[in-house]
Amino acid sequence: MRTRQLKPGMVIDQVIKDSTGRNLVVQGSTIDDYIIEALLRLGIMSVYIREGDFDPNDPDAILSPRAAAKVKELRTDDHSKVTLNDSVRKQVSEGVQFIFNNPDSEEFTMATNQIADSLMNAINSNDAMAVDINAIKTSDEYTFKHSVDVATIAMILAKQLQLPTNEIHDIGVSGLLHDIGKTKIPPEILNKPGKLTDDEFEIMKKHSLYGYHMIKDRKDLNNAILMGVLQHHECIDGSGYPLGFDTPKIAPFAKILAIADVYDALVTKRSYKDAYSQRDAVELLMSMTGQLDITVMRAFMNSMILYPVDSIVQLSNGERARVVKNNEHYILRPTVVGVDSGRVYNLGDDLKCASIIII
Missing domain, CATH: 1.10.3210.10 (Hypothetical protein af1432)
Incomplete structure (x- = not known):
């Protein structure tokens, strides 16, 4: 949809980044007049808008097709937890x-x-x-x-x-x-x-x-x-x-x-x-x-689950991600998939991810 046709309350269905790659607007955001004005100032003439019902708490709803495929491939259930009725x-x-x-x-x-x-x-x-x-x-x-x-x-x-x-x-x-x-x-x-x-x-x-x-x-x-x-x-x-x-x-x-x-x-x-x-x-x-x-x-x-599988987390590189697997001995550093990029971040074992943390 053309940016000048946007109305407050619409839900944006893409990530808007600046020239340095930083996230300015995250996918799933509800736009307002301030965001519309900012998009126009940046010269962004059109954006994707989400149509139909959308549950922002549904971890499947925010996944790009590439991310959904990666989640399906890599998702590993957590250990069962103690529950009391x-x-x-x-x-x-x-x-x-x-x-x-x-x-x-x-x-x-x-x-x-x-x-x-x-x-x-x-x-x-x-x-x-x-x-x-x-x-x-x-x-x-x-x-x-x-x-x-x-x-x-x-x-x-x-x-x-x-x-x-x-x-x-x-x-x-x-x-x-x-x-x-x-x-x-x-x-x-x-x-x-x-x-x-x-x-x-x-x-x-x-x-x-x-x-x-x-x-x-x-x-x-x-x-x-x-x-x-x-x-x-x-x-x-x-x-x-x-x-x-x-x-x-x-x-x-x-x-x-x-x-x-x-x-x-x-x-x-x-x-x-x-x-x-x-x-x-x-x-x-x-x-x-x-x-x-x-x-x-x-x-x-190995017994504590800080980031349950399917939870959505914010990474220090600016991307939101979905947890697909918890890594033994590294409960602070699970494997996650970027909800937009579909990129896999093995925070526990991949040295290329050493500088990325969950914030």
């Missing part, structure tokens, strides 16, 4: 609240095992090998939600590490209980909206020790579970707490829980901090390889 989510939420509010109950261990069983069933029901914590939400209360998130992430990591089924279940129990000691922390410290003082932080650091002492005499909780609760803040370089153990002395469950705990804490909004984006949280975790176990870190990288 509404009834299970409700049961899990109520169960976690019970164990935190009734740590001395005779039904404490049974309730914890039942929650771990529910999470295990969710993992096994579709052979899940990945986790999207945004889909797991069981409570608005941080401590309860965090415990379920950590347990679920830890169970998926244990599965990635090919631990036996009974150990996957047990690390779920340990994850559910890892912060039980916070019930002994004064509420004014636990719920403080600002940064803790050094003295307050020293008190907060005791929660893992408190948690261990709360459950250590329960005959129905094994030592691996207890050590996960006690040591989940230990670091492989000896800089953690409460014991300052380095890697040979840190229990396997604790190494797994440490990564699950840090990641979930980063991506969760609290009264005293904003949530990190999943991308920024992963970047920060990757910078902590001196403190976190590298084998577990690799399992984590």
Whole structure:
């Protein structure tokens, strides 16, 4: 259509670039008077206009024919993710609240095992090998939600590490209980909206020790579970707490829980901090390889899906692209296809794409 015939509200069906190749108007944009005037100033006398119904959220609708062919050729499904239906989510939420509010109950261990069983069933029901914590939400209360998130992430990591089924279940129990000691922390410290003082932080650091002492005499909780609760803040370089153990002395469950705990804490909004984006949280975790176990870190990288297949992302070169495959070990750098050009960007393995990132 000739540019002078354009009307505000029409949808442009091409990319408009300037003389240097930068995108000025992206395909699928709704035009207004400002855009029409800009096109005329640039000497662009005609453009393609999309006709008929168009859903801007439909990832197929924005693909050029070349891009659609490439997507069809290269698309590889993501690993199955853990999902909880509404009834299970409700049961899990109520169960976690019970164990935190009734740590001395005779039904404490049974309730914890039942929650771990529910999470295990969710993992096994579709052979899940990945986790999207945004889909797991069981409570608005941080401590309860965090415990379920950590347990679920830890169970998926244990599965990635090919631990036996009974150990996957047990690390779920340990994850559910890892912060039980916070019930002994004064509420004014636990719920403080600002940064803790050094003295307050020293008190907060005791929660893992408190948690261990709360459950250590329960005959129905094994030592691996207890050590996960006690040591989940230990670091492989000896800089953690409460014991300052380095890697040979840190229990396997604790190494797994440490990564699950840090990641979930980063991506969760609290009264005293904003949530990190999943991308920024992963970047920060990757910078902590001196403190976190590298084998577990690799399992984590294979378990988190930051850019699900079929999602549309913006590349640093100005092009929009559709994710067609997630690359093992490179969760920040999937394989994508430019929605206009049909160009394939293997961000994980192709050196020619080294300077291109998802923004």
